[in-house]
Amino acid sequence: MAETTKSHKWAMVIDLDRCTGCEACVVACRAENNISTVGEAQAAKSRAKHWIRVERYWEGDFPNARLKFIPVLCQQCDAAPCEPVCPTYASYHNAEGLNGQVYNRCIGTRYCANACPYNVRFFNFFNPEWEKPLHLQLNPEVSVRPVGVMEKCTFCIQRIKAAEIAAKAEKRGVKDGEIAPACVQSCPASAMAFGDVNDPSSAVARLAESNRATKLLEELGTQPKVIYLQRDSWHDGKNA
Amino acid sequence: MTAKTPEQINADLLRPVFQTSGRFFASVAVLGAIVMAAFGAWAYQMYAGLGVSGLRWPVYWGFYITNFVFWIGLSHAGTLISAILRLANATWRRPVTRCAEVITVFALSIGGMFPLIHLGRPWLAFWLIPYPSERGIWPNFRSPLVWDFFAINTYLIGSVTFLTLPIVPDWAMIRDKASGWRKKVYTVLAMGWRGTPRHWHRLETAMHIMAVAIIPVAVSVHTIVSWDFAMAPVPMWHSTIFGPYFVAGAIFSGIAALIVAMALLRKLLHLENYLTHVHFDNLGKLLLVMTLFWGYFVFAERLTVWYGSGTAETVVLWATQRGPYAPLFWIMVCCNFLIPFPILAIKKLRTITGTVIASLTIVVGMWLERYLIIVPSLARKYLPYSWGTYTPAWPEIMITIGTFAGMVLLYMLFSKVVPIISIWELKAGQHARPEASAAATEQAVAEQG
Numbered sequence: 001m002a003e004t005t006k007s008h009k010w011a012m013v014i015d016l017d018r019c020t021g022c023e024a025c026v027v028a029c030r031a032e033n034n035i036s037t038v039g040e041a042q043a044a045k046s047r048a049k050h051w052i053r054v055e056r057y058w059e060g061d062f063p064n065a066r067l068k069f070i071p072v073l074c075q076q077c078d079a080a081p082c083e084p085v086c087p088t089y090a091s092y093h094n095a096e097g098l099n100g101q102v103y104n105r106c107i108g109t110r111y112c113a114n115a116c117p118y119n120v121r122f123f124n125f126f127n128p129e130w131e132k133p134l135h136l137q138l139n140p141e142v143s144v145r146p147v148g149v150m151e152k153c154t155f156c157i158q159r160i161k162a163a164e165i166a167a168k169a170e171k172r173g174v175k176d177g178e179i180a181p182a183c184v185q186s187c188p189a190s191a192m193a194f195g196d197v198n199d200p201s202s203a204v205a206r207l208a209e210s211n212r213a214t215k216l217l218e219e220l221g222t223q224p225k226v227i228y229l230q231r232d233s234w235h236d237g238k239n240a
Numbered sequence: 241m242t243a244k245t246p247e248q249i250n251a252d253l254l255r256p257v258f259q260t261s262g263r264f265f266a267s268v269a270v271l272g273a274i275v276m277a278a279f280g281a282w283a284y285q286m287y288a289g290l291g292v293s294g295l296r297w298p299v300y301w302g303f304y305i306t307n308f309v310f311w312i313g314l315s316h317a318g319t320l321i322s323a324i325l326r327l328a329n330a331t332w333r334r335p336v337t338r339c340a341e342v343i344t345v346f347a348l349s350i351g352g353m354f355p356l357i358h359l360g361r362p363w364l365a366f367w368l369i370p371y372p373s374e375r376g377i378w379p380n381f382r383s384p385l386v387w388d389f390f391a392i393n394t395y396l397i398g399s400v401t402f403l404t405l406p407i408v409p410d411w412a413m414i415r416d417k418a419s420g421w422r423k424k425v426y427t428v429l430a431m432g433w434r435g436t437p438r439h440w441h442r443l444e445t446a447m448h449i450m451a452v453a454i455i456p457v458a459v460s461v462h463t464i465v466s467w468d469f470a471m472a473p474v475p476m477w478h479s480t481i482f483g484p485y486f487v488a489g490a491i492f493s494g495i496a497a498l499i500v501a502m503a504l505l506r507k508l509l510h511l512e513n514y515l516t517h518v519h520f521d522n523l524g525k526l527l528l529v530m531t532l533f534w535g536y537f538v539f540a541e542r543l544t545v546w547y548g549s550g551t552a553e554t555v556v557l558w559a560t561q562r563g564p565y566a567p568l569f570w571i572m573v574c575c576n577f578l579i580p581f582p583i584l585a586i587k588k589l590r591t592i593t594g595t596v597i598a599s600l601t602i603v604v605g606m607w608l609e610r611y612l613i614i615v616p617s618l619a620r621k622y623l624p625y626s627w628g629t630y631t632p633a634w635p636e637i638m639i640t641i642g643t644f645a646g647m648v649l650l651y652m653l654f655s656k657v658v659p660i661i662s663i664w665e666l667k668a669g670q671h672a673r674p675e676a677s678a679a680a681t682e683q684a685v686a687e688q689g
Contacts, residue, residue: 046296055625087385108360110300115472119626125291148360
């Protein structure tokens with residue numbers, strides 16, 4: 001099996017031609033990952049945390065305007081600008097190529113967030129609070145982040161690890177489609193796919209080969225592991 | 241400079257050490273209150289969380305990092321200028337060097353606090369220190385913040401040494417003249433200085449070594465501070481010009497701060513006969529050179545960005561040139577170039593008052609420069625959906641004011657413990673052959689006691 005010879009390389013494919021901008025991914029992510037809400041006043045101050053957000057852009061002028069949605073989450077870059085700048089290794093590259101964030105090791109310099117071209121890192125300006133009984137909905141698999149630390153999308157690493165452990169117990173490899181981060185699982189338009197691009201038979205590996213495939217801010221050399229599919233590339237004039 | 245008798249020099253320069261006016265205590269009380277208020281704001285921020293500042297997504301660095309770069313910049317006044325003037329054996333430097341070196345030590349201490357103040361969890365800052373732990377975790381030596389940690393500490397140790405070495409003979413002199421508790425304190429501070437030829441030779445050698453060594457350290461410190469920005473792929477930060485640009489800006493603001501400090505000392509401690517027109521004129525010329533350097537760097541930086549017309553860079557460029565940050569940008573250009581340039585270039589205007597006015601505008605302008613480097617780039621980073629704004633909140637403003645009060649306070653307290661003009665160097669400079677400095681020094685001191 002591929003698992004024994006080569007490590008996984010988890011990647012996500014998001015089909016922008018399918019995305020309806022419903023934000024089910026945003027809600028699912030929040031529930032899965034214990035992302036605290038900050039309240040209306042703090043949200044107005046731009047302190048809200050969104051591990052995934054749906055960016056909305058208008059293309060063209062009325063009446064020929066076109067609406068475009070781009071779900072943006074941590075791109076899990078292979079050459080991640082956030083990692084080398086962290087003085088304490090709180091932001092680091094794990095063995096499977098994911099950008100780990102060790103909350104306990106974070107001292108809150110926020111340098112990682114500044115270095116990130118995608119602005120997908122969020123800072124805990126205050127200690128999180130959950131009004132009772134909302135605390136009962138917390139996911140026991142995910143740690144709650146205290147004041148002063150950075151947090152960001154993990155590709156639902158708790159789900160990845162759970163699937164890997166289960167597969168190991170059954171002495172088999174992780175099957176394609178077995179792992180779905182909360183956003184992928186909840187997408188009603190099936191615009192998102194998740195899997196191992198090192199496995200050539202996986203859905204993401206095949207989709208990544210599509211002539212509609214592109215990566216966000218790829219020109220910065222960050223080598224993202226989130227692949228966007230779209231008919232009209234946002235690189236001007238590059239139509240597939 | 242007209243020659244002064246040693247007795248007169250002693251009387252003038254030791255007066256602040258032995259006599260303290262009521263005005264001094266009043267000023268210390270006021271400044272101390274402001275500093276305490278700033279510490280209170282910091283304590284409140286630690287207790288409540290960094291959310292009490294104006295920082296927000298995506299502008300995660302604001303006033304605190306602006307102050308950090310600004311104060312580290314001011315610290316280049318001292319040691320660097322004083323070291324260069326010492327090595328060049330510029331005789332007019334003698335009353336100026338210590339004022340400058342003190343600025344370095346205090347500005348660096350204040351600047352070095354800001355990385356702590358801005359941390360989300362400042363109580364864990366010791367994780368930047370490479371210490372062996374049972375977990376085998378070390379700091380990340382690839383991070384410019386770790387480079388900063390080492391650079392600033394090296395510079396602090398170096399500049400404290402550079403400041404203290406030439407104070408020792410003056411402390412010994414106070415020891416010999418003082419009685420009571422002062423005698424005891426200065427006996428310890430003088431470290432057994434007896435003024436033997438061997439002592440003088442060792443001091444001269446040590447000063448030479450330090451003057452040579454401190455220059456590359458000073459240059460590297462602000463280069464590394466600039467790399468905090470230049471190493472990140474952020475529009476208008478990721479620039480090769482940042483190292484020299486920051487060093488030039490640091491020396492620029494450093495000289496300006498030195499001129500302001502000298503003017504205050506001159507008035508408050510009645511040093512009109514020591515800090516004369518010559519010093520302001522000479523430093524004014526240096527400041528003029530740095531004004532031109534600054535203008536050149538800003539022009540070179542902006543022209544290449546405009547000519548290259550990279551998508552993300554252009555956005556930040558226009559946000560500062562004619563967008564929401566334009567008012568601040570053009571105030572900065574006035575403060576750093578349009579106002580000081582004519583004042584410093586025209587001989588008639590390069591008076592004491594003139595250079596002080598130019599220096600004050602430059603201090604303001606250089607603070608704005610640091611702000612304009614940091615905030616617009618973070619506010620306009622790539623994806624337009626994630627653009628943001630920044631407004632400082634009261635703890636940031638309070639702490640910023642507190643650091644200025646703190647600088648003045650530290651300077652005032654220092655001038656009570658140490659003669660702010662190096663007495664023995666001044667006397668040595670009045671010797672017939674001041675350029676033969678070591679020998680002249682010994683002789684001067686031997687003659688004058």
